[in-house]
Amino acid sequence: MGGDDLVGDQFAIYLDYEGSGLDATRFQGALSSVRASYLDLFALRDAVLPGKPVIGHCYDYAIPNGVAPVCAGPWLQPSLDFSGYDLAEGLAIVSSMIDGFYAMVSALAGDPGNNFVLVDTRGTLLRQSGVANGWANELHPYPAGFTALAQRFMTALPGLPSASVSARSSRRRSSPRSSK
Numbered sequence: 001m002g003g004d005d006l007v008g009d010q011f012a013i014y015l016d017y018e019g020s021g022l023d024a025t026r027f028q029g030a031l032s033s034v035r036a037s038y039l040d041l042f043a044l045r046d047a048v049l050p051g052k053p054v055i056g057h058c059y060d061y062a063i064p065n066g067v068a069p070v071c072a073g074p075w076l077q078p079s080l081d082f083s084g085y086d087l088a089e090g091l092a093i094v095s096s097m098i099d100g101f102y103a104m105v106s107a108l109a110g111d112p113g114n115n116f117v118l119v120d121t122r123g124t125l126l127r128q129s130g131v132a133n134g135w136a137n138e139l140h141p142y143p144a145g146f147t148a149l150a151q152r153f154m155t156a157l158p159g160l161p162s163a164s165v166s167a168r169s170s171r172r173r174s175s176p177r178s179s180k
Contacts (some may be wrong), residue, residue, distance in 0.1 A: 003059055005034050006097060007139065012079035014097075019084065021093045022100070031104045038105070042114050053160060054114075055153070057121040058102040060141075063129055064090035067137040076138050091127070098122060119156045124148050 006014070014027040038056075045054055064076035065087060080090040102122060109118035125145045128134040132144040141149065 003139070005037075006030055006101070007075040009079070011076060012082050015079060015083040015085070015093070017083050021085075021089070022096055027097070027100060031100060034101075035104055035108065038108055038114075038116070042116065045115075051115070053117050055117045055119065055156070056105060056109075057119045057149075057152075058105055059098050060121050060123065060125045060149070061091075061095050061098055061127050062139055063127060063135050064094055064138060065129055067129060067135070069137055069140070074138050117156060117160065119152050121149055121152050124152055 010030075014022055014030055016023045038054075041054060045052060062076060064074075064080050066074045066077035068074040076090065076094060080086075080093065085093065099122075102120070105116075105118050108114050109116045125141050125148065126134040129136075132142055133148055134142065134145060136142045136145075
């Protein structure tokens with residue numbers, strides 16, 4: 001929840017076509033929708049697994065360079081090109097997007113009633129394409145980058161009470177349901 005709501009074809013909707021980057025009103029609307037999704041997730045968790053935390057992250061500063069895997073994308077550069085922005089401007093826009101997303105999820109994490117743990121993943125990856133701890137494409141790192149991101153989570157998890165992240169064994173079925 002978050003990244004795929006903001007990038008892709010709809011990314012152009014959040015850009016100002018007159019050179020000032022993100023349109024603050026439209027982008028805030030998108031963040032409000034994502035925030036509502038988080039609140040719905042918290043309500044679902046409270047109904048099914050009360051007391052368990054939700055653990056999330058805030059992405060990292062992607063490179064809007066048009067590089068994509070064969071199966072999808074690119075997610076950023078086409079909208080930036082359409083709206084008249086070059087790579088340097090695109091980097092600043094993506095940074096602003098990520099920081100805005102961080103501010104929203106950080107506020108959610110700051111409310112104890114949400115029981116939401118935010119792992120700040122910004123600045124984990126090198127903002128370079130083609131390097132081991134950098135970006136394999138516009139949105140995904142190389143394996144070493146995934147390892148660096150996982151390390152951020154490994155650092156955050158020990159701070160949680162052990163009971164809050166344990167499996168819920170009492171509700172597990174002992175055998176699969178019959179197909180009859």
